[in-house]
Amino acid sequence: MKICVYGAGAIGGHIAGRLARGGAEVSLVARGAHLAAIQANGLTVQAHDGTHHSRPKASADPRELGPQDAVIVTVKAPALPDVAAGIAPLLGPETAVAFVMNGIPWWYFLGVNGPHRDRRLPAVDPGGALESAVGLPRTIGGVVYSAAEVVSPGVVHSEHGNIRVILGEPDGRISDRARAISAALEAGGMPSPVTPDIRQEVWAKLLGNLGNGPLCVLARRGVRDTFADPLLREAGRRSAEEGRAIAAALGVVLTDQHVARVAASNMAHKPSILQDLELGRPMEIDALFDAPLQLARLTGTPAPQLELLVALVKQVARAAKLYPDIP
Numbered sequence: 308m309k310i311c312v313y314g315a316g317a318i319g320g321h322i323a324g325r326l327a328r329g330g331a332e333v334s335l336v337a338r339g340a341h342l343a344a345i346q347a348n349g350l351t352v353q354a355h356d357g358t359h360h361s362r363p364k365a366s367a368d369p370r371e372l373g374p375q376d377a378v379i380v381t382v383k384a385p386a387l388p389d390v391a392a393g394i395a396p397l398l399g400p401e402t403a404v405a406f407v408m409n410g411i412p413w414w415y416f417l418g419v420n421g422p423h424r425d426r427r428l429p430a431v432d433p434g435g436a437l438e439s440a441v442g443l444p445r446t447i448g449g450v451v452y453s454a455a456e457v458v459s460p461g462v463v464h465s466e467h468g469n470i471r472v473i474l475g476e477p478d479g480r481i482s483d484r485a486r487a488i489s490a491a492l493e494a495g496g497m498p499s500p501v502t503p504d505i506r507q508e509v510w511a512k513l514l515g516n517l518g519n520g521p522l523c524v525l526a527r528r529g530v531r532d533t534f535a536d537p538l539l540r541e542a543g544r545r546s547a548e549e550g551r552a553i554a555a556a557l558g559v560v561l562t563d564q565h566v567a568r569v570a571a572s573n574m575a576h577k578p579s580i581l582q583d584l585e586l587g588r589p590m591e592i593d594a595l596f597d598a599p600l601q602l603a604r605l606t607g608t609p610a611p612q613l614e615l616l617v618a619l620v621k622q623v624a625r626a627a628k629l630y631p632d633i634p
């Protein structure tokens with residue numbers, strides 16, 4: 308299977324390494340020193356089951372890679388407009404595009420029966436660029452569990468073994484194309500269930516981002532260190548509880564266990580949004596934090612703690628020139 312990973316940083320690098328290990332014909336779109344290192348020395352993934360080295364074809368220019376059976380998009384959300392602008396050469400008539408990222412996805416309400424059917428989300432797809440360039444029929448949803456970091460150009464470190472990439476069609480079908488991507492990932496040691504309810508998985512993962520992300524950004528520490536203070540661990544639980552209420556207002560049912568898992572987290576990992584702040588990279592505030600809060604307002608769901616924490620995170624990001632100033 309010919310698969311291109313678009314934005315092969317921490318998560319995409321891990322995924323590309325797994326695909327290569329499983330025998331897929333994998334290529335990747337990357338840039339800068341990371342790309343140069345992969346082109347010169349290959350891609351190294353340090354994972355719980357060993358260090359995996361591969362030599363995927365890599366380029367900053369999708370035109371050099373050509374049409375694919377599937378594209379897996381793993382950029383940070385602020386880079387999605389660039390993906391929309393650059394993805395066309397990777398797309399043949401049947402190419403599927405899986406978005407394996409955190410946050411509320413741009414396609415969330417498209418084609419879904421209910422009061423919000425076909426509502427667009429400009430916060431995650433400004434100007435509808437992705438909808439135009441990729442479109443719903445090609446799109447597969449994705450959720451990733453992994454705690455990964457590019458530790459030096461060309462080298463990705465994955466913190467623990469509890470990894471998986473969950474795939475799901477926006478309309479709930481268990482499709483052959485989702486199964487094919489899943490099989491390619493599993494062949495390389497990445498568990499990859501295909502679900503009929505990807506929105507439930509989006510929210511289950513988002514509870515973690517809402518629970519630990521704002522607090523870790525404000526504390527500037529990883530999850531374990533931030534949650535070492537029982538007051539902050541309880542605050543993390545409360546943020547997750549607010550996220551659960553927003554999901555419920557949209558008809559997505561999450562359990563006490565989903566919330567408890569967030570509050571019990573002890574990983575040393577710095578959430579990727581904190582990594583972005585520290586490295587001066589655009590932060591995924593809109594997709595991870597602002598879009599859920601917009602949905603809270605849309606559904607009349609109170610989320611007072613998240614409103615406060617996210618307002619503070621935006622100020623931190625503004626001070627670092629990583630988020631637009633209040634006009």
Ligand SMILES: NC(=O)C1=CN([C@@H]2O[C@H](COP(=O)(O)OP(=O)(O)OC[C@H]3O[C@@H](n4cnc5c(N)ncnc54)[C@H](OP(=O)(O)O)[C@@H]3O)[C@@H](O)[C@H]2O)C=CC1
Pocket residue numbers: 313314315316317318319336337338339341367381382383384386389390393407408409410451452453454455456457579588591
């Ligand atoms: N890291 C983690 O542990 C986890 C991350 N996630 C989610 O996964 C997604 C990806 O995160 P992560 O892997 O950490 O992000 P990274 O920043 O590590 O990876 C994204 C990569 O895409 C590259 N990129 C962006 N735009 C382009 C472009 N136009 N052309 C070529 N390359 C480009 C970036 O390059 P450059 O660095 O130059 O910008 C970077 O290497 C996010 O939604 C994140 O929230 C989910 C679970 C855990």
Ligand SMILES: CC(C)(CO)C(=O)C(=O)O
Pocket residue numbers: 409453454515516519576577578579580
């Ligand atoms: C912290 C973690 C692993 C889960 O909340 C994550 O998704 C991230 O780093 O962005």
